[in-house]
Amino acid sequence: MTDADEAWYQVGMLNSQALTNATLAFNPKGDFGERHLHTLPYRMMPAYDSGNGDHRKIAVLAKDIAVLAEGHCTTDPYLSDPAKALTARRRKLRTLLDTSPLLAQLETLAQSARAGTSTAPSGGSGTQAPSC
Structure with a gap:
C-alpha cells in the first residue's frame, strides 16, 4: 500500500457488490455461509x-461513505447500542447507506473497474463526490 488514496480505494472495492458478486462463484460454502x-x-x-x-x-x-456511515452510527440510537445484535445493526446501516447516491456511484465505478473499463479518461478529475 503506497498511500491513503490506495487504502480508501481498497475499502471502496472490498465493500462493493461488484467485488462481492465476482467472488461468489468461487467461495466454498459451509454450514454458516461462505x-x-x-x-x-x-x-x-x-x-x-x-x-x-x-x-x-x-x-x-x-471516504465520503465512511463519513456518512459514522454520522448514522453516532446519531441513530439503535446503531450506537452495543446491546443490539451486530448483524442487525450492520443490516440497518447498510439499508440506510443504500439510499445514498454515493453508494450507487461507487457501485458503478467498482463494476467498471472490475470489467477493466473506465467511465473517466485516465487522469480524470477525481473531484469530490456530491453530498447526500
Whole structure:
C-alpha cells in the first residue's frame, strides 16, 4: 500500500457488490455461509492506479461513505447500542447507506473497474463526490 488514496480505494472495492458478486462463484460454502473470503477479493481486485480517474473517485467515494456511515452510527440510537445484535445493526446501516447516491456511484465505478473499463479518461478529475 503506497498511500491513503490506495487504502480508501481498497475499502471502496472490498465493500462493493461488484467485488462481492465476482467472488461468489468461487467461495466454498459451509454450514454458516461462505468461507475463506479473506483472501479471494484481493486476487480479483484491480490494482490501484493513481493515474486512473475512476480509481481516485472510488477512493473519494469510499471516504465520503465512511463519513456518512459514522454520522448514522453516532446519531441513530439503535446503531450506537452495543446491546443490539451486530448483524442487525450492520443490516440497518447498510439499508440506510443504500439510499445514498454515493453508494450507487461507487457501485458503478467498482463494476467498471472490475470489467477493466473506465467511465473517466485516465487522469480524470477525481473531484469530490456530491453530498447526500
